[in-house]
Amino acid sequence: RWRIETSLLASIHFQNKVNGVGWHAQSEAHGRGASPQCSAPRAMHAGEWHINYFWRRAYWGSMMKAMLLERIQVIDAHARPLRLVEIAQPQMRHDEVMIRVAACGVCHTDLDEIEGRTPPRQLPMVLGHQVVGRIVDRGHQATQWQLGDRVGVAWIFSACGRCLHCLADCENLCADFQATGRDQFGGYAELMTAPAAFVHRIPDAVSSEEAAPL
Numbered sequence: 001r002w003r004i005e006t007s008l009l010a011s012i013h014f015q016n017k018v019n020g021v022g023w024h025a026q027s028e029a030h031g032r033g034a035s036p037q038c039s040a041p042r043a044m045h046a047g048e049w050h051i052n053y054f055w056r057r058a059y060w061g062s063m064m065k066a067m068l069l070e071r072i073q074v075i076d077a078h079a080r081p082l083r084l085v086e087i088a089q090p091q092m093r094h095d096e097v098m099i100r101v102a103a104c105g106v107c108h109t110d111l112d113e114i115e116g117r118t119p120p121r122q123l124p125m126v127l128g129h130q131v132v133g134r135i136v137d138r139g140h141q142a143t144q145w146q147l148g149d150r151v152g153v154a155w156i157f158s159a160c161g162r163c164l165h166c167l168a169d170c171e172n173l174c175a176d177f178q179a180t181g182r183d184q185f186g187g188y189a190e191l192m193t194a195p196a197a198f199v200h201r202i203p204d205a206v207s208s209e210e211a212a213p214l
Contacts, residue, residue, distance in 0.1 A: 062089045066189035070124045072116040081114045082127070082188065090185060090193045097145050097196050098137035099153065103208035104187035105130030109155070113182055121183045129155045129180035131187030132208040135199075142196035152200045152211060153192070157184045161197065 067082040075081065092098050110127050112118045120127075131153040135145050145151070157180040159171035166174050180186045180194070202211050 063087065064089045064190040066126045066185075067128075068124045069114060069120065069127055072114065072119060072123075074115055075111060087126075087189075089191055092137060092139055092193045093195075094139040095141040095196055096139050096193045097135045097142050097151070097199055099131065099133040099151060099192050099194060099199075100136045101131055101133040101187050101189060101192060103132045103212045104128040105212035107155075107213075110181070118182065120181075125181070126185040126187075126189050126192075127181040128187035128189075129153065129157075129182075130212045130214075131180070131192065131194075132202055132212045133187075133192075136191070138196065145196055145199065150202045150204060152202045152214075153180055153187060153194045153198070154200065155179055156198055158195045158198055 063086045066085060066087050068085045068087070069082055073079060073081055090098070106128070107130060109118065109129070113120055113125070113127060133151065135147055135149045135151060138145055138147065156171050157178045158176070159166050159174035159178070160176040161171075163174055163176075165171065171177060178184055181188070185192060202208075
């Protein structure tokens with residue numbers, strides 16, 4: 001059962017109430033080559049997108065629900081910028097974890113993405129960079145996390161980890177910086193992947209709705 005409460009002027013709680021959704025880990029040998037996150041950074045027409053995912057469904061089998069941004073637009077009283085669709089589940093790299101999303105807040109940056117002030121790297125895109133959920137799978141290099149760990153994902157999806165900016169804890173200035181929900185698929189979905197090094201532990205004393213905007 002899904003509950004989606006949306007308000008682009010205040011906050012979005014995207015809560016996964018699905019119990020036992022069928023999900024099977026894909027072989028890491030495939031990498032992320034078949035994932036929509038790694039397709040070329042270009043816009044797709046709606047028809048092309050649907051054909052792509054029809055093929056991916058036939059090939060991969062496992063699908064998930066997500067709120068999808070398909071075009072840049074101005075937010076007004078009649079705008080419906082995000083559309084609930086079924087897309088292929090993301091493929092996980094060796095150094096990443098798979099997270100089942102419990103809640104995802106909305107930041108004003110999401111509005112900036114929708115209206116084109118900081119546009120996504122590609123369209124369609126799954127927004128959302130205030131993510132809380134639990135780890136349901138991990139790559140063999142993500143040994144610092146256990147299945148079931150409660151974690152959060154923020155704006156910084158990844159960075160090189162080696163440059164002067166990264167070593168000074170200023171990863172957002174790294175030349176290889178990637179943003180969650182802008183450069184890589186974010187948390188407005190059932191599942192998302194994230195590099196294990198950029199995932200943050202969330203204490204059980206804090207609810208998902210309270211932790212997500214933090």
